[in-house]
Amino acid sequence: MLAMNDAEILQRLSDLSIELPDPPKAVAAYVPVRIAGDVAYVAGQVPVVDGKVLAPGRLGDPDSGPTAEEAAVAAQQAALQVLAALREALGGSFERLAGISQVTVFLATAPDFVEHPQVANGASQLLVDVLGEEGRHARAAVGMASLPLGASVEVAVVASLNS
Amino acid sequence: MLAMNDAEILQRLSDLSIELPDPPKAVAAYVPVRIAGDVAYVAGQVPVVDGKVLAPGRLGDPDSGPTAEEAAVAAQQAALQVLAALREALGGSFERLAGISQVTVFLATAPDFVEHPQVANGASQLLVDVLGEEGRHARAAVGMASLPLGASVEVAVVASLNS
Amino acid sequence: MLAMNDAEILQRLSDLSIELPDPPKAVAAYVPVRIAGDVAYVAGQVPVVDGKVLAPGRLGDPDSGPTAEEAAVAAQQAALQVLAALREALGGSFERLAGISQVTVFLATAPDFVEHPQVANGASQLLVDVLGEEGRHARAAVGMASLPLGASVEVAVVASLNS
Numbered sequence: 001m002l003a004m005n006d007a008e009i010l011q012r013l014s015d016l017s018i019e020l021p022d023p024p025k026a027v028a029a030y031v032p033v034r035i036a037g038d039v040a041y042v043a044g045q046v047p048v049v050d051g052k053v054l055a056p057g058r059l060g061d062p063d064s065g066p067t068a069e070e071a072a073v074a075a076q077q078a079a080l081q082v083l084a085a086l087r088e089a090l091g092g093s094f095e096r097l098a099g100i101s102q103v104t105v106f107l108a109t110a111p112d113f114v115e116h117p118q119v120a121n122g123a124s125q126l127l128v129d130v131l132g133e134e135g136r137h138a139r140a141a142v143g144m145a146s147l148p149l150g151a152s153v154e155v156a157v158v159a160s161l162n163s
Numbered sequence: 164m165l166a167m168n169d170a171e172i173l174q175r176l177s178d179l180s181i182e183l184p185d186p187p188k189a190v191a192a193y194v195p196v197r198i199a200g201d202v203a204y205v206a207g208q209v210p211v212v213d214g215k216v217l218a219p220g221r222l223g224d225p226d227s228g229p230t231a232e233e234a235a236v237a238a239q240q241a242a243l244q245v246l247a248a249l250r251e252a253l254g255g256s257f258e259r260l261a262g263i264s265q266v267t268v269f270l271a272t273a274p275d276f277v278e279h280p281q282v283a284n285g286a287s288q289l290l291v292d293v294l295g296e297e298g299r300h301a302r303a304a305v306g307m308a309s310l311p312l313g314a315s316v317e318v319a320v321v322a323s324l325n326s
Numbered sequence: 327m328l329a330m331n332d333a334e335i336l337q338r339l340s341d342l343s344i345e346l347p348d349p350p351k352a353v354a355a356y357v358p359v360r361i362a363g364d365v366a367y368v369a370g371q372v373p374v375v376d377g378k379v380l381a382p383g384r385l386g387d388p389d390s391g392p393t394a395e396e397a398a399v400a401a402q403q404a405a406l407q408v409l410a411a412l413r414e415a416l417g418g419s420f421e422r423l424a425g426i427s428q429v430t431v432f433l434a435t436a437p438d439f440v441e442h443p444q445v446a447n448g449a450s451q452l453l454v455d456v457l458g459e460e461g462r463h464a465r466a467a468v469g470m471a472s473l474p475l476g477a478s479v480e481v482a483v484v485a486s487l488n489s
Contacts, residue, residue, distance in 0.1 A: 027443075029450035030465040034427050036486035037364060038200060041428040044466030058437060060309070101197050102204040102321075106468045108437075109309045111221060111271075116311040117190075124192035139193040140207030140319040142269045143309030146386070146435045146469030148442040156466040158428075160199035201363060223472070264360050265367040265484075272472045274384060274434075279474040280353075287355035302356040303370030303482040305432045306472030323362035 004131070006093040012130055021049075021081055023088035033089035038098070038163055042085055044106065044156040046149050047077035056150045059143075060113030068115040071152045072122030075105060078155035079123035083130065086159055099134035100127050102158040108151065109143035116141040123155050167294070169256040175293055184212075184244055186251035196252035198324065201261070205248055205320040207269065209312050210240035219313045222306075223276030231278040234315045235285030238268060241318035242286035246293065249322055262297035263290050265321040271314065272306035279304040286318050330457070332419040338456055347375075347407055349414035359415035361487065364424070368411055368483040370432065372475050373403035382476045385469075386439030394441040397478045398448030401431060404481035405449035409456065412485055425460035426453050428484040434477065435469035442467040449481050 013020055024032040024045065034041045047054040055066035055074035066074070083094075090096045105120035107113070120141035127135035137157075147154050176183060187195040187208065197204045210217040218229035218237035229237070246257075253259045268283035270276075283304035290298035300320075310317050339346055350358040350371065360367045373380040381392035381400035392400070409420075416422045431446035433439075446467035453461035463483075473480050 029447055029454050029462070030429070031462050032464070034425075034462065034464040036425060036427045039202075039365075039427070041464035041484065043464040044468070099197075099199060101199045101202070103193070104319075104466070106466070108469070111309055112313075113309045114311065114313055116309070121192055128192050136192070136194050136197070138195070138197040138204035138206040138319075140267070140269070140317065141311055142207070142307050142317060143271070144468050145308045145471045146437055146439045146442070148440065148467060150438075150440055154466065154468060156430075156464075158204065202365075262360075262362060264362045264365070266356070267482075274472055275476075276472045277474065277476055279472070284355055291355050299355070299357050299360065301358070301360040301367035301369040301482075303430070303432070303480065304474060305370070305470050305480060306434070308471045321367065 004094045004097045006095050009094045009130060016129060020084050023084040024081055032085040035089060038161045040086060040089065040159040040161055042082050042157040042159065044154045045078040045081040046147065046151040046154050047074040049077060053149045053151050055152050057152055058108045058110055059152050060110035066152050068118045071119040074153045075119055075122035075155060076126045078153055079126040082155060082157045096161050098160040098162045100131065100137040100157060101160050103137045103139045104156045105141040106144050106147060106154040108147045113143055116143060167257045167260045169258050172257045172293060179292060183247045186247040187244055195248040198252060201324045201326055203249060203252065203322040203324055205245050205322065207317045207319040208241040208244040209310065209314040209317050210237040212240060216312045216314050218315050220315055221271045221273055222315050223273035229315050231281045234282040237316045238282055238285035238318060239289045241316055242289040245318060245320045259324050261323040261325045263294065263300040263320060264323050266300045266302045267319045268304040269307050269310060269317040271310045276306055279306060330420045330423045332421050335420045335456060342455060344406065346410045349410040350407055358411040361415060364487045364489055366412060366415065366485040366487055368408050368485065370480045370482040371404040371407040372473065372477040372480050373400040375403060379475045379477050381478050383478055384434045384436055385478050386436035392478050394444045397445040400479045401445055401448035401481060402452045404479055405452040408481060408483045422487050424486040424488045426457065426463040426483060427486050429463045429465045430482045431467040432470050432473060432480040434473045439469055442469060
């Protein structure tokens with residue numbers, strides 16, 4: 001596969017007026033990204049901006065939950081954190097990244113919620129907008145009973161690397 | 164690993180009186196199958212027949228939910244869609260498929276539901292019946308708060324390929 | 327990557343006064359571990375001791391649920407079962423194991439539960455304590471509506487192997 005062009009990806013982010021967040025830090029017993037051979041496993045990202053969870057609550061809960069539109073923005077933010085984590089783990093450049101293989105979008109939802117695709121598209125579209133065709137992935141979007149920090153969205157990714 | 168024999172697999176499906184469904188289509192930002200090296204990641208499949216979700220509702224919910232038996236049939240259908248997606252992505256033949264590595268069976272359930280294995284076996288058994296020993300996989304079966312389209316079952320798969 | 331030293335890992339377990347449980351058995355249609363190339367996929371492990379589920383129930387449910395501390399011990403047990411399954415699948419030695427790539431910790435929870443990290447650390451810390459730096463992994467911890475056998479914890483793992 002062709003190598004990604006780091007400068008081009010940064011330019012695309014800039015064109016989209018999107019800023020790559022600071023990469024998530026390693027915590028006690030696990031790491032944001034684990035590389036094994038040509039595969040990079042990215043830890044589940046809960047969308048956080050300025051130390052606060054974006055669009056917390058339970059989707060489909062009229063009292064306290066965010067709307068699908070708000071959660072889609074949060075999913076996009078989680079995907080950005082995935083990209084920031086990957087770039088950091090690859091030595092500060094997207095050069096070695098070959099593509100996004102698998103995206104699992106976990107959504108905290110009420111039992112009758114059905115707009116999983118609309119929310120998950122916030123993450124999927126960001127990956128394609130920024131990485132182009134190689135950002136296109138297999139996806140599962142599923143509804144959870146709860147998520148860490150009371151988030152409505154968590155995004156986990158498997159990416160492929162060039163040797 | 165030995166290559167799979169496409170004609171033999173189609174014959175086995177025919178012997179089981181099972182028809183391979185049309186492969187799922189790519190949607191906007193994600194794809195049914197992403198191949199990276201010798202690994203194929205298959206997007207989460209919700210069982211759909213003639214445009215309608217099979218066995219919708221929440222397992223363990225006496226009012227509206229399907230029985231475990233009905234959901235097991237839906238899980239089998241989802242696994243068939245996985246096979247159809249893989250065959251399409253591999254150029255219309257199972258020849259390059261080496262085996263099924265990982266199956267995650269997501270089930271929409273009430274909190275006290277415990278028949279996850281019975282339902283998930285619908286998917287697991289189909290994969291072994293059709294692909295033989297190389298269809299045997301590691302599995303996780305878990306209960307969700309909700310699934311896309313109000314489905315009771317969603318099946319995501321990682322498969323291995325020959326070079 | 328360097329090979330793991332089986333005797334050293336067993337010594338470390340002994341130093342921690344931890345006993346490796348019997349490896350989980352293959353059931354009907356799926357297997358505890360599926361190896362594909364240099365990747366080992368481990369089936370979701372529900373913590374079981376002497377035939378009984380450890381810390382069953384729903385986290386965050388004041389009536390029937392275990393505490394986060396109890397569930398963290400259960401998560402550690404599930405991680406031990408993962409190690410037992412891997413060692414068995416690798417011919418009775420950790421020698422070929424290169425590291426732990428991805429850990430998904432599924433927790434059965436009430437909707438307002440937020441202590442996922444504390445519980446999941448039970449699994450993550452065990453893997454690092456026993457395997458050292460190569461046990462450090464990408465992790466997702468998520469809250470489920472229900473789990474098999476009424477468990478509060480299920481742990482699924484992807485590991486990497488030496489050729």
